Amino acid sequence: MAGNGGCGLLQTCCHLHDPRNYIIEGDFEIDHSPWLSLCASGLSVAVQIYSQHNLDPSTGKVRESENAYIMEGKVSERKIKTVMGMGVPTKVIKFKLKFEVARDFGIPGAFAVENKDKHKFFLKSARLRYINNPGILDYDYFRFYCGSWIYPISKTRIKRIFFSNQLCLPKKTPKGLEELRRKELEELRGGSKDERKPWDRTYEYDYYNDLGDPDNGRQHARPVLGGSTQFPYPRRLRTGRPPCHDDHLAESRPASCSQIYVPPDERLSHKKQEELKNNFVYALVRFLAQESTRPPLSNQECPDFVVKIAQLFSIEDSKFILSMVDFFRRNPKLQPNQDSSNYDLFGIEDLFADKDVKGLEDSVKHKLRKMVPVEIFDKVVATAAAKKQSISSQPPSIITENRWAWSEDGEFGRQMLAGTNPVRIRRIMDDDPKLQGGELGEVIEKARSEKKQLFILEHHDYLQPFLKMINGNGVCAYATRTILKSGSMLEPIAIELSLPDDSDSIRVFSPDDYLSWELAKIHVACNDTAYHQLISHWLLDPHFKDTLHVNALARAFFLNAGGILETTLFTGEYSMPLSSHLYKQWRFDEQALPADLLKRGMATPKEVEEIKKMPAEPESEKTDDVVESVERDENLTDENVVELDNIPVTETREQQPTFDAGVKLVLEDYPYAKDGLEIWVAIETWVKDYCNLFYEGDCDVKEDTEIQQWWSEIRRVGHGDQDQGWYDINNVENLVKALTTLIWITSGLHAALNFGQYGYYGWPPNRPMLLRKFVPREGTPEMEELDDHPEKFVAQMMPEKFQMAFVIAVMDVISRHTSDEVYLGQPSPEKVWETDEIKKKFGEFGEKLKQIEKNIKKRNKEYGLLNRWGDAKIPYMLLYPDASNTIAARSKEEGKPEKMDINERGIPNSISI
Template identity: 25%
Template sequence: MALKNDIQKTNDRFREAKTDDTVQVKITGTSGNATDWKTLDHFFENDFEVGAKRDYTVTHFGLSVGSPVILTFRMTGWNADKNWLVDDVVVKYNDQLYEFPIYKWVENDELSVTLGKACLPQNVTNDSVKAMRASEIKYNKNYLPWNDNTTSEDDLGFGLPRYLKVDQNKDVPRIYRLTNDQSNRATEAGLQLAVNFGVNLFIGPKEIKELDDYRKMYFGTGQDDPPFIEDWKRDSEFGRQVLTGISPTAFVRCTKLPKNCNVTQDHVGNMLETGKTLDSEMAAGKIYIADYSYAADIDRNWIPFANKQFECTNCIGLFYVTASGDFLPIAIQLVPGDVESVFTSTDESHDWLLAKIYFRSTQSAVHEWTYHYLLTHALSETFSVATFRNLPHCHPLYKLLRPHLSSVCNINEQARKLLLPKNALANQAISLSALGTIRRSFKNFDLSHSDITQDLKSRGVDDADLLPNYHYRDDGLDIWNAIKSYVSNVVNFFYKNNKDVKKDFELQGWASDLANEGFAWQDGNTRGMPETIKSVDELIRICTIIIFSSSAQHAAVNFGQMETYQFIPNAPASMIMPPHKKGEGSLKRILDSLPGIGTSNILLTFAFALSKYSNDEIFLGDRAYPLFVEDEVKGMQNDFRADLNKLGLKFYNRNKTLKYPYWYLMPDKIPIDINI
């Protein structure tokens, strides 16, 4: 038996991908027999350098092996830390090509992979492949453990979606490693933090005497003004950022005022259309509410080096859709149940501006911990760990989902060190406790919240006639439908009917692990994730949620942070003074209420770091890991890319008509996974 043109490619996106060790291969064939270990080596060549492609001939004498179905690699040599990242292998045997897309690390242990064609476990007939799949799952469950269960609120993991158990970043399994450019971006962000502090120390403002002094904090580091800087005080701009900014799912249609909201017709009547009342406009679907009164349940962080806590109002904001389609704030109540804390645009200008700043401050804090971290980062990691633990490399859902779940465990491990703890720098600059906010939100989470079609309907914001210019909804639905179409095509290609879904025991193990160990691990609440998946449609929905949350939704709430937060008064994530009463508003009161230079510098720097793309970013629709070898599926991927290109053109043409383009969901701005 001779296997010629055994072509192997070493990955070129990771600096550690190469190896100087001796690489050996064993080939198992359809007969169940295998070759001996064969060394892959070209004399006096560095065979496995980054990006290297090499051809080898493997000759076998002995029992017939048959056509190759499993490749097993191992490394021998002097290196203690043995690892090699191989992209793919193509084996030519009897003039036929056999593709093995791998994109995995060969580490201290052996690595076995099957042929590239995806296969459901119940359809596997080869005993060697059956055994290999079972062995791979068993290994992965030990290699990728869930974090330990805990009953103590002192433990970081308490009350959070479950995540990967790892002590420090260097221990993150290699399958989750960041690429060279992604790692460099993280390093640059740390350097930028130090540079910002240094620059602002020497050439930044020494004190804040007027609101424009906050602009000097980013001018010194080479940043331009946000595009809306001239309009940030306007009600129309305030409403635009609430409607379709980086926290676009934090409001609902208001059909009845909550009991703790004291806004009346007398407060807002002159801001409504002639002859209309607050009750009639609520009935007509023109009143919307952002209710943050639940923030009363969340601890406030302590101001660094001060014996007091940050202020964060438990505010309620009412918004009105005008005849011209503007989304305007008509009332902000800073203290629920206190009618004296209701402010409107008819109040003195400083009173009204400060009320809007307090509202935006609460919105910013909740955005960072709930809408950004919990609903994208944390959920994506739970999806990721369950997927890598339970689905073998040759499972079609592994191939479908892996590109969207490859980096999040790494970046989240960093967040659990640098962002979430009580004494973390970022947490100390934001008014609301990170863990307190996330725990409170996860307690009430349901998987339907991550289904944009259900979320829009449940919030009463799905009607474009009632709520125009809601670009997140319009673009998000388009992206969702494109993802769903792609997922539907792939899933239906492998699962011909509901019986195929029910019989897939690897899939059912994945669903059970995700529901019971990922979501219900502490309180028994699976949060809408089924423990068993019974239909093709249900599987399509869950996979669409996973991909959308890990790509489009993250883009919608993350990459606009710099332009939103860089001018601190526009949306400060913390405040110093307690909320004002009517008549107390003044420029001095506003300046005294806003965060100081040190806190503002931290907020500015983290917004900058979180908004950066890496130089090697892979965007939605691109093939990060070409794991599928089936021509039919490759065609589906091409169709998906074409659909996204059409949407990009549609959004581009729409944006040309807008004063401030909505670019957060442009397909070429949506990374394929969460890596920052």
């Protein structure tokens, strides 16, 4: 073992071996270890192993070995690292221990670690094997994946227990491990009401009572979410901090976001924390720092009326004006990575151009200080002030190929099926009473007579109760309904904008309204943005790796009073109460993708699809004009971007393997749903195969006390305010449904909703977070202003320049994958399946995902599926499952800069950002 992996090797001192006993040798690997301290004390760390099956006849308790200790030994090679937050050098250590056990000890099933040192360390893994037992082969290893922090016993008061990788149901737990398993579960459940310490390993629920800060003034007070009929909500992780002085129902805020309690094994790794911090810092510098040189406005390059308008605004805001002129005048499109300053000196595109920076303006510092933690702010200021700081950005996808495509009606509709929020649109049914009568009802009836399938994007009912409060805070918001009809692409035909005053406040717009129609679409996009951030892209769904820590950070500076969400989103301080209001409609069983599609009328059950089938689209809809509309630029030559040229309409669709989810899509060209259903079926098959290896029948599920208690706790405590829509996990089928839904939420759904944000939100007019003007009425001075100077009106309608730039920076960060990401279908390198059958089934799962990616690429080549490209020519790659051969992966291997945009990144296994 000496020299293996380039790690240090410590060995225990050996005493005289009793020949009547057997020897078990253990290989242990420690990371982030204060190795100087560990080496200094011979008895600093003690390890004891336990038998899996055999009990000591004299005590009736599990057979155990004597303690073995890490002793001084020869270090073959040192691999020293500096770890954030630790005052001593750290390194990776591999060491051997030898345990002397009685001949009837049997198979080792667990071990305990007692850390008597003053420092914590990270135990990665261990493996044990007999070296002199003729009944067990020398190469038979018993593996333990640990992946856990070991704190000093002076703090924890108990030893840490680790079980082998062999999996079993509770009722099949080996006799020797039953008591240890019970104690471990008791430790995790906690029970103390004291404030949680960094070394605690307890998972308890609490209300969302830590978003406000009433001790800092009444304006920072926020309602408690959860535990009431007015504000129902899922629970968060309990931290036990003391209450606020001015409101004992509110929990006090931590001194910094790094001090929020998260169980040690749920925390982001030091590497990932540094990576996220640096990504955020560099994004803020990239989009907020001032340029070292600023070209002046030129009368020769700008129309006279633009120069006059620009004089009314600051230099920063005037840059945005020209970009809106481009929108209305349809200036030439921005080519990939082209310097926009060649023709647009003052537009918002300058944020994406290569530039040298020289610090932050004082006004930007003042605003930024209020929005980010102090450690982020200080580093941003220092980084921006660095000499010869050169930065570059890739323009968001929505403007890369066609800078005005976002404003086209077809692209507006396409994003409801393949954009950042493709889970809200629904089909209009004949018996929808809310859509009967009135001007909107007349539009719907006329479209029905044309034998069109009709759809609605509804942001009305849930917003109406909040509009008066929201619009009292300096923003301008409507409740909206958007009607669309089917065709080669979804075509919006009417938009209803409502205010809460009376019936006269309801206005309906059509594409014939020209400028008002464009403004109405922007208001719809703003509504959809809020829904996406508060509901679709919910930080509160059940998650796994890193999610508890991500949610804790979100409560610290994203969801809190005065945090990023309240400052940038039009819903402001009512954002979380609005989220609570929508939670009343939430049901777990509707989070399954097939169920969600059925509820929204976007799919029909296969057994009754012919009865409910809507009229087919006329063949005349599918003409050569459709083909022409998706021609691509010659610049798109990347080998991994599918080409549209010379591919017949009917190419190979029937040859693709099918993944039957039991539903039929109403719109075949619905990229999120089509790709998602195949991934759903693959996940469901894998879950079913896995469960069948352990549960021989429904009785085994009912008798699994641990999973029954886990599910009961989720339903009755974690979601104590929502008693509808839960499966009773009393059979294998329902267990498979529940687990598949959880995995889908944390993998495919999150990938579809999260990683496209920079590509679409990166151009604020496409997905504005808030708006500052209503749509003017005919005959008013505001309408005259819109008619005479639309660019000025729209510029004043959008958020201020700082807010837009800040949002772009945030979207840049959360759209990136981190370097330690584990992807769907790809096993973690640290974990080893212990049975050949599990390995086989998991391998089959991975192969299915690779085939699904091939299917998606084939669909992306089909001319008739226009929603896969649209006017913006953004191929739908958000649900590419296989991340092993992407542009990003190859760039990383070749040491090239990674593309930060939205495409083909793979589906992460969990929500970890």
